[in-house]
Amino acid sequence: MSDKISDAARTVFGRDRLRAGQREAVQALLDGRDALLVQPTGAGKSLAYQLAAVLIDGPTLVVSPLLALQQDQAEHLEAYGDRTRARRISSAETPKQREEALAAARDGEVEFLFLAPEQLANDAVHAAVSSMRPSLVVVDEAHCVSSWGHDFRPDYLRLGELLEGLGARTIAMTATASLPVRTDIVDRLHLTDVSIIVGGAARENIDLSVERCVTERDQEERVVAAAAAQEGSGIVYVSTRKAAEHYAALVADAGRTTTCYHAGLAKKAREQAQADFMTSAVDVVVATSAFGMGIDKPDVRWVLHAHIPESPDEYYQQVGRAGRDGDPSAGVLYFRTEDLSLRRFQTVPVPKPSEVSRVLAALATRPDATAAEQAEVADVSLRKLQRIANLVIEAGAEGETVGVDEVRARAEGYQTLQRSRVEMVRGYAETRRCRRQFLLAYLGESDTPRCERCDNCRSGAAAAEEAQDAAAPDSPFQPEERVSHASFGEGMVISVEGEEVVVLFDDVGYKTLSLPTVVEHDLLEPLDA
Known part of the structure; x- marks a missing residue:
């Protein structure tokens, strides 16, 4: 290894070999691009951003939702020496400790500053972070930004606008992201000229x-x-x-x-x-x-x-x-x-009109109050206030006044999506195809071989289904293609397997459709890109 990426991996981190995806992500950042890295835990996502950080002049901001994970990574980086010094600002530190950490980052005394998304949303912290002029921003567990995903977190909602003002290149990282989640991450984090690196999802063992x-x-x-x-x-x-x-x-x-x-x-x-x-x-x-x-x-x-x-x-x-x-x-x-x-x-219920009305009033009349104070004014739990406030942001464009009906419509749409995902679990449980193929297709990895390790592969059911698929006519649709349905509206093709096409519709969630029926009756119309 002789290039600067390999040299830094060896001299700073003691790594003689880079894993799949690491070099591509680092190179994209060195080229001034944003990056989205989707790889399973243990595949080396952290090393990708750490390598880029030591090769790019200026401090690195790491946004992570877990205090314990922040602490572990900060301590791990400290062990590598002066080039990887790290500090954290969180609710676990005193105000004085947070001020000292921000000052150290601003003065170039540390390379990595870890914080949670809710910390970045604090005006004083955001101003201090802006003054340190980070050259690289890392968003860990990036799937939390997407309402299409399974682990959506409201604290991530404002990240895009908060990061945009920093002017730094960004790498978003997650272990799991289906096609719509990837699209959502790119859009919500305002990633530009983005390199999307996906791999290693199979977990063959x-x-x-x-x-x-x-x-x-x-x-x-x-x-x-x-x-x-x-x-x-x-x-x-x-x-x-x-x-x-x-x-x-x-x-x-x-x-x-x-x-x-x-x-x-x-x-x-x-x-x-x-x-x-x-x-x-x-x-x-x-x-x-x-x-x-x-x-x-x-x-x-x-x-x-x-x-x-x-x-x-x-x-x-x-x-x-x-x-x-x-x-x-x-x-x-x-x-x-x-x-x-x-x-x-168990899907999240749609809030009552009276609850939405009270929260809207509290947000309008007490904009500078804490969330707990706003919840008390609205006579709802803090969790419910945060959920409704999130729906308000989701339902309206910037500067737009949002009413009760719009908020509840957004909640109903999200509930429909959640319930459609339950049906996709039924699909996994009832499929006769290779189970790993089913999961990978859902996550956007098509044309993968049978795993030969699942129950369906062992029983021969998966091979029989594959033989039947081979006799089926070629599909006119491809994953990631945008389509329109007369009843379900617009959506994205997620996978095509044999005589089934799975589409994630914007308004009604996931639907598994019979491909021969779709083709015979022209039920899906491709949309121009």
């Missing part, structure tokens, strides 16, 4: 399978038996807090050292549960989706889903917590048709 369950008792017995029999560390995902505690007790009774994790637990209890699992003090954690971002235990051998996840995106990310060390691992979904109704019911 994970054996995927689905078990059909007849009754709730059948489902429970199978999950507990599997958790008891599997070797090594594992995660059992469930859909409710009550189920987390129930299954944790059952798995413990079956002889496994077990802990429980959900958002209803006290912060100290959650931290203890996570620490116990990460240090292997316990073998199994039974958890809701609250157990997720920032969890990077390399030797998780299996992930069981006692209930269906809310979307294929969420499933891919959760099952992908297995086998990060590259060793053989397993992901099993226990599917019961009745669980679909529960997931639809």
Whole structure:
């Protein structure tokens, strides 16, 4: 290795070899372009931005939603020496410590400054960050900016406008992003001349399978038996807090050292549960989706889903917590048709007109108040105020007055999207195709080979489906193509597999359509780019 990227990798970070995607991302930034890097956890996304940072003059701003992850990365960078000095500003620091960190970044004493999106939204912090004139901005967990995604976070909504004023090149990074999420990230972060690097999503070492369950008792017995029999560390995902505690007790009774994790637990209890699992003090954690971002235990051998996840995106990310060390691992979904109704019911409800009206009034009359004060004025919970305030931003263009009907229409559209994603999970559970192919097609990676590791590949069902697909006529549609439907409106083609085409419509979410029927009746009209 002799070029400057390779030299920096070796001399600063002790790396003799770069992984796929790292060089492309760094080179794009060195060329003055923005970049979107989509790669699974453990594939080296962090090194990509760190390499670019030491090769580009000026400080680097890292926007990350997790305090623990910020601290880990900052300490990791500090260990490499003076060229990678790092500081953090967050709610965990005192005002004096935050001021000192900002001053150090402004004066060129540190290369990396970590902060959360809500910190950047603070006017004083934003002004201080602007004065330090960052040359590179890193947005970690960038899928959180997209309302199409499974982990949308309102704090990310203003990032685009906040970053635009800084004038720095930007790299957005995420482990999971389907085609519409990628488009949304680029649009919302105002990325320009962007290089999109996607790869490594297959995770070939994970054996995927689905078990059909007849009754709730059948489902429970199978999950507990599997958790008891599997070797090594594992995660059992469930859909409710009550189920987390129930299954944790059952798995413990079956002889496994077990802990429980959900958002209803006290912060100290959650931290203890996570620490116990990460240090292997316990073998199994039974958890809701609250157990997720920032969890990077390399030797998780299996992930069981006692209930269906809310979307294929969420499933891919959760099952992908297995086998990060590259060793053989397993992901099993226990599917019961009745669980679909529960997931639809769990989608975020549309706020009542009176709630929206009160929040709109509070936002208008108390614009400088804290969110907690605005929530008190509106007589709603803080969480509900934040959700409605987010819908207000989503529903209206800049400078536009938004009314109750527009806000509720946006909420209804989002609810429809969420429910359509539940149907895509049904598609995964019921498909006879290669399960990895199904997930990768949903995420925008088409024409991938059969994995030969899932239950459908082992049974021969996937090969039979592929043979049938080969006899089908070629599709006139391609992934990422914009189309229009008379009833569903405009949308984007997500995947074409055999005689099925999946389209994500702007107004009604995901729809799986019969390709022969679409072609025969001209149901989809391609839109000019």
